Amino acid sequence: MVFLTAVARNSRYIHSKTLENFSKAFVPCEPAQPLMCKPDSPASKEMLCELNKVQYAGAVQFFTDLDKSMGNYIVDADGNTILDCYTQIASMPLGYNYPSLFNVFKDESKMKILLNRVALGVYPPVNWHNYINNVLMSVAPKGLKNVQTQMCGTCANEQAFKNIFIWHANQSRSGSKGFTEEELKTSMLNKPPGCPQVAILSFEGGFHGRTTGSLSATRTKPIHKLDFPLLSHWPAAKFPQYKYPLDEHKCENLAEDKKCLAQVEDIIEKQRKNGCPVAGVIIEPIQSEGGDNEASPEFFKELQKICKKNKIAFLIDEVQTGCGATGKMWCHEWFDLPLPPDIVCFSKKMQFGGYYHTEEMRPDQPYRVFNTWMGDPARLFILEEVINVIQTERLLDSVEVVGCYTKCGLSELCKEFPNIINSARGRGLLLAVNAKDTKTRDTILSKLKSKGVLVGGCGSLSVRLRPALIFQKNHADIFLDKFRETLCEMRC
Ligand SMILES: Cc1ncc(COP(=O)(O)O)c(C=O)c1O
Known part of the structure:
Protein backbone atom coordinates (compact mmCIF):
# COMPACT_ATOMS: atom_id res chain seq x y z
CA MET A 1 0.00 0.00 0.00
CA VAL A 2 2.90 2.30 0.76
CA PHE A 3 4.09 1.82 -2.82
CA LEU A 4 0.66 2.49 -4.31
CA THR A 5 0.45 5.81 -2.52
CA ALA A 6 3.93 6.73 -3.65
CA VAL A 7 3.07 5.95 -7.25
CA ALA A 8 -0.10 8.00 -7.13
CA ARG A 9 1.91 10.89 -5.74
CA ASN A 10 4.76 10.66 -8.19
CA SER A 11 3.24 9.83 -11.53
CA ARG A 12 1.13 11.93 -13.76
CA TYR A 13 -0.07 8.78 -15.53
CA ILE A 14 -1.14 6.49 -12.77
CA HIS A 15 -3.61 6.28 -10.01
CA SER A 16 -4.11 3.17 -7.97
CA LYS A 17 -7.26 2.04 -9.80
CA THR A 18 -5.39 2.03 -13.10
CA LEU A 19 -2.63 0.03 -11.52
CA GLU A 20 -4.93 -2.83 -10.63
CA ASN A 21 -5.41 -3.36 -14.40
CA PHE A 22 -1.77 -4.30 -14.69
CA SER A 23 -1.94 -7.69 -13.06
CA LYS A 24 -2.75 -9.73 -16.11
CA ALA A 25 -1.65 -13.36 -16.36
CA PHE A 26 -0.18 -13.52 -19.86
CA VAL A 27 1.03 -17.09 -19.57
CA PRO A 28 -1.43 -19.63 -18.16
CA CYS A 29 0.04 -21.80 -15.39
CA GLU A 30 2.55 -19.14 -14.45
CA PRO A 31 3.50 -19.82 -10.81
CA ALA A 32 1.92 -17.49 -8.25
CA GLN A 33 5.13 -16.97 -6.31
CA PRO A 34 8.74 -18.10 -5.97
CA LEU A 35 9.54 -21.39 -4.26
CA MET A 36 13.06 -22.50 -3.42
CA CYS A 37 12.56 -26.21 -2.77
CA LYS A 38 16.22 -27.23 -3.20
CA PRO A 39 18.38 -24.16 -2.62
CA ASP A 40 21.56 -26.29 -2.80
CA SER A 41 20.67 -27.14 -6.42
CA PRO A 42 22.22 -30.64 -6.54
CA ALA A 43 20.95 -31.43 -10.07
CA SER A 44 22.36 -28.20 -11.51
CA LYS A 45 25.67 -28.86 -9.75
CA GLU A 46 25.91 -32.34 -11.25
CA MET A 47 25.16 -31.04 -14.76
CA LEU A 48 27.70 -28.28 -14.33
CA CYS A 49 30.31 -30.82 -13.33
CA GLU A 50 29.67 -32.79 -16.55
CA LEU A 51 29.62 -29.68 -18.75
CA ASN A 52 32.83 -28.41 -17.21
CA LYS A 53 34.62 -31.56 -18.36
CA VAL A 54 34.30 -30.44 -21.98
CA GLN A 55 33.69 -26.69 -21.81
CA TYR A 56 34.86 -24.04 -19.42
CA ALA A 57 31.58 -23.12 -17.72
CA GLY A 58 32.71 -20.78 -14.97
CA ALA A 59 29.82 -18.36 -15.49
CA VAL A 60 27.01 -20.96 -15.31
CA GLN A 61 24.69 -20.25 -12.35
CA PHE A 62 22.14 -23.02 -12.82
CA PHE A 63 20.48 -25.07 -15.57
CA THR A 64 17.07 -23.95 -16.83
CA ASP A 65 14.09 -26.31 -17.07
CA LEU A 66 12.38 -24.91 -20.16
CA ASP A 67 9.39 -27.25 -19.75
CA LYS A 68 8.52 -25.79 -16.37
CA SER A 69 9.60 -22.17 -16.77
CA MET A 70 6.51 -20.03 -17.43
CA GLY A 71 5.98 -16.32 -17.97
CA ASN A 72 8.01 -14.35 -15.45
CA TYR A 73 9.24 -17.44 -13.64
CA ILE A 74 12.33 -19.46 -14.45
CA VAL A 75 12.44 -22.97 -13.00
CA ASP A 76 15.85 -24.57 -12.55
CA ALA A 77 16.90 -28.20 -12.94
CA ASP A 78 16.10 -28.77 -9.23
CA GLY A 79 12.57 -27.41 -9.44
CA ASN A 80 13.39 -24.09 -7.75
CA THR A 81 10.85 -21.56 -9.01
CA ILE A 82 12.42 -18.13 -9.34
CA LEU A 83 10.87 -14.78 -10.24
CA ASP A 84 13.10 -13.79 -13.14
CA CYS A 85 13.83 -10.08 -13.14
CA TYR A 86 16.93 -10.60 -15.28
CA THR A 87 15.51 -12.72 -18.17
CA GLN A 88 18.58 -14.26 -19.82
CA ILE A 89 20.61 -11.07 -19.55
CA ALA A 90 17.77 -8.79 -20.63
CA SER A 91 16.95 -10.76 -23.75
CA MET A 92 13.43 -12.23 -23.29
CA PRO A 93 10.66 -9.87 -24.34
CA LEU A 94 7.72 -12.10 -23.41
CA GLY A 95 9.14 -14.29 -20.68
CA TYR A 96 9.09 -18.09 -20.88
CA ASN A 97 6.78 -20.15 -23.08
CA TYR A 98 4.54 -17.33 -24.23
CA PRO A 99 1.56 -19.20 -25.74
CA SER A 100 1.26 -17.54 -29.15
CA LEU A 101 4.94 -18.09 -29.93
CA PHE A 102 4.11 -21.80 -30.25
CA ASN A 103 2.15 -21.00 -33.41
CA VAL A 104 5.00 -19.30 -35.22
CA PHE A 105 6.43 -22.39 -36.89
CA LYS A 106 3.08 -24.04 -37.60
CA ASP A 107 3.23 -22.15 -40.89
CA GLU A 108 5.07 -24.57 -43.18
CA SER A 109 6.87 -21.91 -45.20
CA LYS A 110 8.30 -20.47 -42.00
CA MET A 111 9.24 -23.92 -40.78
CA LYS A 112 11.16 -24.43 -44.02
CA ILE A 113 13.09 -21.24 -43.40
CA LEU A 114 13.91 -22.52 -39.93
CA LEU A 115 15.10 -25.89 -41.26
CA ASN A 116 16.93 -24.65 -44.36
CA ARG A 117 19.14 -21.89 -43.13
CA ASP A 376 18.95 -15.94 -38.37
CA PRO A 377 15.83 -15.55 -40.55
CA ALA A 378 13.78 -17.80 -38.26
CA ARG A 379 14.28 -15.31 -35.44
CA LEU A 380 12.49 -12.69 -37.52
CA PHE A 381 9.32 -14.75 -37.34
CA ILE A 382 9.55 -14.87 -33.57
CA LEU A 383 10.11 -11.12 -33.55
CA GLU A 384 7.06 -10.71 -35.79
CA GLU A 385 4.88 -12.30 -33.11
CA VAL A 386 6.68 -10.44 -30.31
CA ILE A 387 5.85 -7.12 -32.00
CA ASN A 388 2.28 -8.27 -32.54
CA VAL A 389 1.94 -9.05 -28.81
CA ILE A 390 3.61 -5.78 -27.79
CA GLN A 391 1.05 -3.91 -29.87
CA THR A 392 -2.13 -5.87 -29.19
CA GLU A 393 -1.47 -6.18 -25.46
CA ARG A 394 -0.26 -2.54 -25.24
CA LEU A 395 2.86 -3.73 -23.47
CA LEU A 396 4.68 -0.42 -23.79
CA ASP A 397 1.98 1.19 -21.63
CA SER A 398 2.25 -1.67 -19.22
CA VAL A 399 6.05 -1.30 -19.02
CA GLU A 400 5.70 2.39 -18.32
CA VAL A 401 3.03 2.03 -15.64
CA VAL A 402 4.46 -1.02 -13.88
CA GLY A 403 7.96 0.45 -14.27
CA CYS A 404 6.88 3.68 -12.63
CA TYR A 405 5.27 1.72 -9.80
CA THR A 406 8.38 -0.39 -9.29
CA LYS A 407 10.67 2.63 -9.39
CA CYS A 408 8.56 4.36 -6.75
CA GLY A 409 8.85 1.22 -4.66
CA LEU A 410 12.63 1.31 -5.06
CA SER A 411 12.73 5.00 -4.11
CA GLU A 412 10.73 4.24 -0.97
CA LEU A 413 13.19 1.48 -0.09
CA CYS A 414 16.10 3.89 -0.61
CA LYS A 415 14.41 6.26 1.87
CA GLU A 416 13.79 3.47 4.37
CA PHE A 417 17.28 1.96 4.10
CA PRO A 418 19.55 4.93 3.22
CA ASN A 419 22.58 3.26 4.78
CA ILE A 420 22.31 0.28 2.46
CA ILE A 421 20.91 1.46 -0.89
CA ASN A 422 20.52 4.72 -2.80
CA SER A 423 19.98 6.29 -6.22
CA ALA A 424 16.83 4.55 -7.50
CA ARG A 425 16.74 5.28 -11.21
CA GLY A 426 15.83 4.17 -14.71
CA ARG A 427 13.05 4.30 -17.27
CA GLY A 428 10.20 1.84 -17.73
CA LEU A 429 11.28 -1.52 -16.36
CA LEU A 430 14.97 -0.84 -16.91
CA LEU A 431 15.60 0.05 -13.29
CA ALA A 432 18.42 0.02 -10.77
CA VAL A 433 19.58 1.07 -7.33
CA ASN A 434 23.10 1.36 -5.94
CA ALA A 435 24.33 -0.43 -2.86
CA LYS A 436 26.69 1.36 -0.48
CA ASP A 437 29.61 -0.86 -1.61
CA THR A 438 30.34 -3.85 -3.81
CA LYS A 439 30.22 -6.41 -1.01
CA THR A 440 26.78 -5.16 0.06
CA ARG A 441 25.58 -5.29 -3.56
CA ASP A 442 26.76 -8.88 -3.92
CA THR A 443 25.07 -9.84 -0.65
CA ILE A 444 21.80 -8.33 -1.92
CA LEU A 445 22.02 -10.36 -5.14
CA SER A 446 22.66 -13.64 -3.36
CA LYS A 447 20.07 -13.06 -0.61
CA LEU A 448 17.44 -12.21 -3.21
CA LYS A 449 18.36 -15.33 -5.15
CA SER A 450 17.97 -17.45 -2.02
CA LYS A 451 14.46 -15.98 -1.65
CA GLY A 452 13.63 -16.92 -5.23
CA VAL A 453 14.20 -13.60 -7.01
CA LEU A 454 16.77 -13.28 -9.78
CA VAL A 455 18.17 -9.82 -10.47
CA GLY A 456 21.47 -8.75 -12.04
CA GLY A 457 24.47 -6.80 -10.91
CA CYS A 458 26.10 -4.13 -13.06
CA GLY A 459 28.96 -1.71 -12.57
CA SER A 460 30.55 -2.14 -9.16
CA LEU A 461 27.59 -1.05 -7.01
CA SER A 462 24.34 -1.53 -8.90
CA VAL A 463 21.47 -3.97 -8.66
CA ARG A 464 19.59 -3.95 -11.95
CA LEU A 465 16.19 -5.14 -13.06
CA ARG A 466 15.67 -6.48 -16.57
CA PRO A 467 12.32 -8.27 -16.43
CA ALA A 468 10.22 -9.28 -19.42
CA LEU A 469 7.74 -6.78 -20.85
CA ILE A 470 4.93 -8.87 -19.29
CA PHE A 471 6.17 -8.06 -15.76
CA GLN A 472 3.07 -6.93 -13.90
CA LYS A 473 2.14 -5.19 -10.65
CA ASN A 474 1.83 -8.51 -8.81
CA HIS A 475 5.38 -9.40 -9.84
CA ALA A 476 6.62 -5.98 -8.78
CA ASP A 477 4.97 -6.47 -5.38
CA ILE A 478 6.73 -9.79 -4.88
CA PHE A 479 10.06 -8.31 -5.94
CA LEU A 480 9.65 -5.28 -3.66
CA ASP A 481 8.56 -7.40 -0.69
CA LYS A 482 11.52 -9.76 -1.05
CA PHE A 483 13.87 -6.83 -1.51
CA ARG A 484 12.51 -5.21 1.65
CA GLU A 485 12.86 -8.48 3.57
CA THR A 486 16.48 -8.71 2.37
CA LEU A 487 17.25 -5.14 3.43
CA CYS A 488 15.63 -5.69 6.85
CA GLU A 489 17.87 -8.72 7.41
CA MET A 490 20.92 -6.74 6.35
CA ARG A 491 20.07 -3.89 8.71
CA CYS A 492 20.04 -6.21 11.71
C1 LIG B 1 24.70 -2.22 -24.86
C2 LIG B 1 25.26 -3.51 -25.35
N1 LIG B 1 25.87 -3.57 -26.54
C3 LIG B 1 26.36 -4.72 -27.03
C4 LIG B 1 26.29 -5.89 -26.30
C5 LIG B 1 26.83 -7.17 -26.88
O1 LIG B 1 25.78 -7.98 -27.24
P1 LIG B 1 25.96 -9.55 -27.46
O2 LIG B 1 26.26 -10.13 -26.12
O3 LIG B 1 24.67 -9.99 -28.05
O4 LIG B 1 27.09 -9.73 -28.41
C6 LIG B 1 25.68 -5.89 -25.05
C7 LIG B 1 25.60 -7.10 -24.25
O5 LIG B 1 25.31 -7.12 -23.09
C8 LIG B 1 25.15 -4.67 -24.55
O6 LIG B 1 24.55 -4.59 -23.36
Missing part, protein backbone atom coordinates in the same frame (compact mmCIF):
# COMPACT_ATOMS: atom_id res chain seq x y z
CA VAL A 118 20.12 -19.63 -45.99
CA ALA A 119 22.96 -17.14 -46.47
CA LEU A 120 20.77 -14.05 -46.20
CA GLY A 121 23.24 -11.70 -47.87
CA VAL A 122 23.43 -13.83 -51.03
CA TYR A 123 20.43 -16.16 -51.37
CA PRO A 124 17.61 -14.70 -49.27
CA PRO A 125 14.33 -16.63 -49.27
CA VAL A 126 11.60 -15.54 -51.68
CA ASN A 127 9.82 -12.41 -50.46
CA TRP A 128 12.40 -11.77 -47.73
CA HIS A 129 12.04 -8.02 -48.43
CA ASN A 130 8.41 -8.25 -47.32
CA TYR A 131 9.41 -9.76 -43.98
CA ILE A 132 12.05 -7.10 -43.46
CA ASN A 133 9.54 -4.39 -44.30
CA ASN A 134 6.63 -5.78 -42.34
CA VAL A 135 8.57 -6.76 -39.25
CA LEU A 136 11.85 -4.89 -38.80
CA MET A 137 10.86 -1.68 -40.53
CA SER A 138 7.52 -1.57 -38.70
CA VAL A 139 9.42 -0.68 -35.53
CA ALA A 140 12.31 1.27 -37.07
CA PRO A 141 13.35 4.38 -35.15
CA LYS A 142 11.86 7.48 -36.72
CA GLY A 143 13.87 8.69 -39.72
CA LEU A 144 15.91 5.51 -40.24
CA LYS A 145 14.86 3.83 -43.48
CA ASN A 146 17.58 1.20 -43.84
CA VAL A 147 18.42 -1.87 -41.80
CA GLN A 148 21.24 -4.39 -41.74
CA THR A 149 20.70 -7.76 -40.04
CA GLN A 150 23.44 -9.43 -38.02
CA MET A 151 23.86 -12.26 -35.54
CA CYS A 152 24.24 -10.58 -32.15
CA GLY A 153 24.83 -7.28 -30.39
CA THR A 154 28.59 -7.48 -30.69
CA CYS A 155 28.60 -8.03 -34.44
CA ALA A 156 25.89 -5.39 -34.93
CA ASN A 157 28.24 -2.83 -33.38
CA GLU A 158 31.34 -4.20 -35.08
CA GLN A 159 29.75 -4.10 -38.52
CA ALA A 160 28.19 -0.70 -37.84
CA PHE A 161 31.71 0.62 -37.17
CA LYS A 162 32.77 -0.64 -40.60
CA ASN A 163 29.79 1.14 -42.11
CA ILE A 164 30.92 4.33 -40.40
CA PHE A 165 34.51 3.96 -41.60
CA ILE A 166 33.40 3.42 -45.20
CA TRP A 167 31.22 6.55 -44.97
CA HIS A 168 34.07 8.50 -43.39
CA ALA A 169 36.63 7.43 -46.02
CA ASN A 170 34.24 8.22 -48.86
CA GLN A 171 33.79 11.74 -47.51
CA SER A 172 37.50 12.46 -47.83
CA ARG A 173 37.77 10.73 -51.23
CA SER A 174 35.26 13.38 -52.31
CA GLY A 175 34.45 12.66 -55.89
CA SER A 176 37.42 10.49 -56.89
CA LYS A 177 36.35 7.05 -58.10
CA GLY A 178 37.67 3.84 -56.57
CA PHE A 179 40.67 3.02 -54.42
CA THR A 180 44.25 4.00 -55.23
CA GLU A 181 46.93 1.41 -55.97
CA GLU A 182 48.61 2.35 -52.71
CA GLU A 183 45.42 1.85 -50.74
CA LEU A 184 44.96 -1.58 -52.25
CA LYS A 185 48.56 -2.61 -51.55
CA THR A 186 48.76 -1.26 -47.98
CA SER A 187 45.41 -2.74 -47.01
CA MET A 188 47.00 -6.20 -47.27
CA LEU A 189 49.62 -5.06 -44.74
CA ASN A 190 47.02 -3.64 -42.32
CA LYS A 191 48.67 -0.27 -42.84
CA PRO A 192 47.55 3.22 -43.93
CA PRO A 193 46.37 4.57 -46.25
CA GLY A 194 44.49 1.32 -47.11
CA CYS A 195 43.78 0.65 -43.42
CA PRO A 196 43.73 4.19 -42.05
CA GLN A 197 44.16 5.48 -38.53
CA VAL A 198 40.61 6.48 -37.62
CA ALA A 199 38.77 6.09 -34.36
CA ILE A 200 35.45 5.44 -32.69
CA LEU A 201 34.95 7.49 -29.55
CA SER A 202 33.18 5.67 -26.73
CA PHE A 203 32.45 6.44 -23.08
CA GLU A 204 33.91 5.21 -19.83
CA GLY A 205 31.56 2.56 -18.47
CA GLY A 206 30.17 1.73 -21.92
CA PHE A 207 29.72 -1.86 -23.06
CA HIS A 208 29.53 -2.62 -26.77
CA GLY A 209 30.69 -6.19 -27.28
CA ARG A 210 33.62 -8.50 -27.40
CA THR A 211 35.24 -8.50 -30.85
CA THR A 212 38.26 -6.31 -31.54
CA GLY A 213 36.45 -3.12 -32.52
CA SER A 214 33.50 -3.43 -30.17
CA LEU A 215 35.78 -4.50 -27.32
CA SER A 216 38.07 -1.56 -27.99
CA ALA A 217 35.02 0.67 -27.49
CA THR A 218 33.99 -1.27 -24.36
CA ARG A 219 35.12 0.30 -21.07
CA THR A 220 33.54 -1.69 -18.31
CA LYS A 221 35.79 -4.27 -16.66
CA PRO A 222 39.46 -5.14 -17.22
CA ILE A 223 38.60 -8.86 -17.25
CA HIS A 224 36.78 -8.38 -20.57
CA LYS A 225 39.86 -6.81 -22.21
CA LEU A 226 42.99 -8.23 -20.61
CA ASP A 227 45.50 -10.00 -22.91
CA PHE A 228 43.86 -8.87 -26.17
CA PRO A 229 45.60 -6.61 -28.69
CA LEU A 230 43.06 -3.79 -28.88
CA LEU A 231 42.96 -0.44 -30.65
CA SER A 232 44.91 1.85 -28.36
CA HIS A 233 44.26 4.95 -30.47
CA TRP A 234 40.49 4.79 -29.82
CA PRO A 235 39.58 7.35 -27.15
CA ALA A 236 37.01 7.34 -24.35
CA ALA A 237 35.26 10.29 -22.74
CA LYS A 238 33.66 10.45 -19.31
CA PHE A 239 29.97 9.54 -19.14
CA PRO A 240 27.98 11.80 -16.80
CA GLN A 241 27.76 10.56 -13.22
CA TYR A 242 24.61 12.00 -11.68
CA LYS A 243 23.57 12.67 -8.12
CA TYR A 244 20.15 11.37 -7.01
CA PRO A 245 17.32 12.15 -6.65
CA LEU A 246 17.64 13.97 -9.97
CA ASP A 247 15.19 16.77 -9.15
CA GLU A 248 17.21 17.70 -6.05
CA HIS A 249 20.52 17.93 -7.93
CA LYS A 250 19.64 19.71 -11.15
CA CYS A 251 22.51 22.22 -11.05
CA GLU A 252 25.26 19.70 -10.24
CA ASN A 253 24.00 17.32 -12.90
CA LEU A 254 23.82 20.04 -15.51
CA ALA A 255 27.41 21.01 -14.69
CA GLU A 256 28.36 17.34 -15.04
CA ASP A 257 26.79 17.22 -18.53
CA LYS A 258 28.73 20.30 -19.58
CA LYS A 259 32.03 18.94 -18.26
CA CYS A 260 31.62 15.65 -20.14
CA LEU A 261 30.57 17.37 -23.38
CA ALA A 262 33.55 19.72 -23.19
CA GLN A 263 35.79 16.69 -22.87
CA VAL A 264 34.21 15.11 -25.96
CA GLU A 265 34.98 18.25 -27.98
CA ASP A 266 38.48 18.32 -26.63
CA ILE A 267 39.13 14.68 -27.55
CA ILE A 268 37.76 15.18 -31.07
CA GLU A 269 40.12 18.09 -31.58
CA LYS A 270 43.15 16.25 -30.19
CA GLN A 271 42.48 13.16 -32.29
CA ARG A 272 42.23 15.32 -35.41
CA LYS A 273 45.53 17.05 -34.64
CA ASN A 274 47.20 13.70 -33.97
CA GLY A 275 46.18 12.33 -37.35
CA CYS A 276 43.65 9.86 -36.00
CA PRO A 277 40.28 11.56 -36.49
CA VAL A 278 37.12 10.37 -34.77
CA ALA A 279 34.78 8.92 -37.42
CA GLY A 280 32.00 7.87 -35.07
CA VAL A 281 30.73 8.19 -31.51
CA ILE A 282 29.05 5.20 -29.86
CA ILE A 283 26.91 5.57 -26.77
CA GLU A 284 24.23 3.64 -24.87
CA PRO A 285 21.08 5.63 -24.01
CA ILE A 286 21.42 4.15 -20.52
CA GLN A 287 24.79 2.54 -19.82
CA SER A 288 23.75 -0.94 -18.76
CA GLU A 289 26.67 -3.27 -18.02
CA GLY A 290 28.59 -0.25 -16.74
CA GLY A 291 26.15 0.42 -13.90
CA ASP A 292 22.83 1.66 -15.29
CA ASN A 293 24.16 5.18 -15.72
CA GLU A 294 21.70 7.66 -17.17
CA ALA A 295 22.37 10.87 -19.06
CA SER A 296 19.86 13.64 -19.67
CA PRO A 297 18.02 14.27 -22.96
CA GLU A 298 19.92 17.59 -23.11
CA PHE A 299 23.21 15.73 -22.93
CA PHE A 300 22.25 13.53 -25.87
CA LYS A 301 20.98 16.48 -27.90
CA GLU A 302 24.22 18.37 -27.36
CA LEU A 303 26.30 15.29 -28.16
CA GLN A 304 24.43 14.84 -31.42
CA LYS A 305 25.06 18.51 -32.24
CA ILE A 306 28.80 18.07 -31.65
CA CYS A 307 28.80 15.04 -33.95
CA LYS A 308 26.98 16.90 -36.70
CA LYS A 309 29.29 19.90 -36.41
CA ASN A 310 32.34 17.66 -36.78
CA LYS A 311 30.90 15.33 -39.46
CA ILE A 312 31.10 12.40 -37.08
CA ALA A 313 28.56 9.55 -37.16
CA PHE A 314 26.34 9.30 -34.08
CA LEU A 315 25.66 5.67 -33.16
CA ILE A 316 23.22 4.79 -30.38
CA ASP A 317 23.71 1.28 -29.03
CA GLU A 318 20.21 0.06 -28.07
CA VAL A 319 21.21 -3.59 -27.74
CA GLN A 320 20.05 -3.69 -24.11
CA THR A 321 17.67 -0.75 -23.95
CA GLY A 322 15.67 -1.39 -27.14
CA CYS A 323 12.50 -3.31 -27.91
CA GLY A 324 10.30 -1.73 -25.28
CA ALA A 325 12.38 -2.15 -22.12
CA THR A 326 11.99 1.52 -21.17
CA GLY A 327 8.33 1.90 -22.14
CA LYS A 328 9.16 3.14 -25.64
CA MET A 329 10.29 0.91 -28.45
CA TRP A 330 13.68 2.70 -28.40
CA CYS A 331 15.06 4.36 -25.33
CA HIS A 332 16.45 7.30 -27.33
CA GLU A 333 12.84 8.28 -28.17
CA TRP A 334 12.75 9.73 -24.64
CA PHE A 335 15.38 12.28 -25.70
CA ASP A 336 13.35 13.92 -28.43
CA LEU A 337 16.40 14.38 -30.66
CA PRO A 338 15.84 16.95 -33.42
CA LEU A 339 17.37 14.57 -36.01
CA PRO A 340 17.52 10.79 -36.16
CA PRO A 341 20.79 9.20 -34.98
CA ASP A 342 22.92 7.94 -37.90
CA ILE A 343 22.86 4.37 -36.63
CA VAL A 344 20.85 2.48 -33.99
CA CYS A 345 22.09 -1.01 -33.08
CA PHE A 346 19.83 -3.69 -31.62
CA SER A 347 19.86 -7.29 -30.41
CA LYS A 348 18.71 -9.10 -27.21
CA LYS A 349 14.90 -8.66 -26.95
CA MET A 350 14.82 -8.11 -30.74
CA GLN A 351 15.93 -11.76 -31.05
CA PHE A 352 18.81 -11.10 -33.40
CA GLY A 353 21.34 -8.38 -33.93
CA GLY A 354 21.40 -5.64 -36.50
CA TYR A 355 21.28 -1.93 -37.02
CA TYR A 356 19.05 0.69 -38.50
CA HIS A 357 20.78 3.48 -40.37
CA THR A 358 20.28 6.54 -42.52
CA GLU A 359 20.41 6.46 -46.30
CA GLU A 360 23.78 8.20 -46.15
CA MET A 361 25.33 5.27 -44.28
CA ARG A 362 24.64 2.64 -46.96
CA PRO A 363 27.81 0.76 -47.90
CA ASP A 364 28.84 1.33 -51.49
CA GLN A 365 29.90 -2.17 -52.60
CA PRO A 366 28.88 -5.75 -51.81
CA TYR A 367 30.77 -7.90 -49.25
CA ARG A 368 32.06 -4.91 -47.32
CA VAL A 369 29.60 -5.41 -44.44
CA PHE A 370 28.94 -9.10 -44.62
CA ASN A 371 29.10 -12.58 -43.18
CA THR A 372 27.68 -15.99 -44.10
CA TRP A 373 24.34 -15.91 -42.32
CA MET A 374 23.72 -12.19 -41.73
CA GLY A 375 21.38 -13.10 -38.89
